[in-house]
Amino acid sequence: MIKTDIIIIGAGPVGLFAIFEAGLMKLKCHLIDAIPQAGGQLTEIYPKKPIYDIPGYPTVLAGELIDRLMEQAAPFKPGFTLGERADTIEKQEDDSFIVTTSEGTAHHAPVVMIAGGLGSFEPRKPKIDSLPRFEKNGVEYMVKEPENFLGKKIFISGGGDSALDWAIYFAEKNVSPVGLIHRSDAFRAHKDSVEKVHQLEKEGKIEFYTHAEVVGLNGENTLESIEIKQKGKGNKTVAVDTWLPLFGLSPKLGPIGNWGLEIEKNAIKVDNTLDYQTNIPGVFAIGDVNTYPGKLKLILCGFHEATLAVQTAYKIIHPEKRFTLKYTTVQGVQGFD
Ligand SMILES: Cc1cc2nc3c(=O)[nH]c(=O)nc-3n(C[C@H](O)[C@H](O)[C@H](O)COP(=O)(O)OP(=O)(O)OC[C@H]3O[C@@H](n4cnc5c(N)ncnc54)[C@H](O)[C@@H]3O)c2cc1C
Structure with missing residues (x-):
């Protein structure tokens, strides 16, 4: 108390x-x-x-x-x-x-x-039926203690400042590339951040999925993979430890x-x-x-x-x-x- x-x-x-x-x-x-x-x-x-x-x-x-x-x-x-x-x-x-x-x-x-x-x-939440099952079991809407995510396979959804700032942070700190998923190819974030994520993509530290969204979540007890639907490319399932849907608050x-x-x-x-x-x-x-x-x-x-x-x-x-x-x-x- x-x-x-x-x-x-x-x-x-x-x-x-x-x-x-x-x-x-x-x-x-x-x-x-x-x-x-x-x-x-x-x-x-x-x-x-x-x-x-x-x-x-x-x-x-x-x-x-x-x-x-x-x-x-x-x-x-x-x-x-x-x-x-x-x-x-x-x-x-x-x-x-x-x-x-x-x-x-x-x-x-x-x-x-x-x-x-x-x-x-x-947090504004995406409409995915199985979402509640994975909240705090692989799906997080805020990054409270970034050190807890280090070394994990992270995918982030969103095109605003918060999504890009965390994508940059984890891309620079993490071992594996960070996935960045966005519904369009135009980002609302600050110009410097947009330039930085493009730079990190060239360095192989960020994987871009534009015109894309997460449509499914899979895993036994915790999140193991997400299903990404990308315009013109169909659906793809990728292994993840953490998915951060950062669509604003x-x-x-x-x-x-x-x-x-x-x-x-x-x-x-x-x-x-x-x-x-x-x-x-x-x-x-x-x-x-x-x-x-x-x-x-x-x-x-x-x-x-x-x-x-x-x-x-x-x-x-x-x-x-x-x-x-x-x-x-x-x-x-x-x-x-
Ligand atoms: C774009 C914009 C420009 C503005 N420009 C000006 C300006 O030029 N001059 C000016 O005077 N004002 C301006 N304002 C208004 C100003 O931001 C607000 O008057 C000010 O933020 C109010 O401060 P606050 O501390 O009362 O509340 P807030 O800043 O809204 O903070 C409230 C906090 O309470 C937390 N909270 C609420 N409920 C709970 C709960 N149950 N449990 C835990 N936490 C909770 C929220 O998470 C939030 O962090 C502007 C506002 C906007 C949006």
């Missing part, structure tokens, strides 16, 4: 900034995110796009803003459970909460802050929608007159995931909401103490040992 002061669901920019604001009040945070890296929409959807409306930054790349937020949060030693979706919340007799993930990891804290943005990003409010929270238009209703608390005392919702009159889905607004939410969180966690706000210019940033 992971114990902390505040469980933050969602490691997007708003969840990350909440670590800093909580840290200034000596509160410890543990973040859960369904995707294997921090950054939310900024790393998942637009890491290379410049943002122009972050105070003090005339322009900053989305990916760089996340790096900065991680750096700012680092002194407060946050914990992370990444690549796992927060599935259930259980209120305890003492009004604290246990949040359990899709992988069964349990977290315990007096306060929960939902910074879930548009919801958890769920789509956001879904998901299990949070069943937690007894007041939901309006796929967002969580909060009290914006005070602290962004939900209808469940001790559970807050900040950033894109919440709604209230006049709500703007902007990073800047989420930062403000996080700052106010931790004030009430402090009172819940330390009802006997009084916190006096001091400017960071006065108190500095005293991290945790």
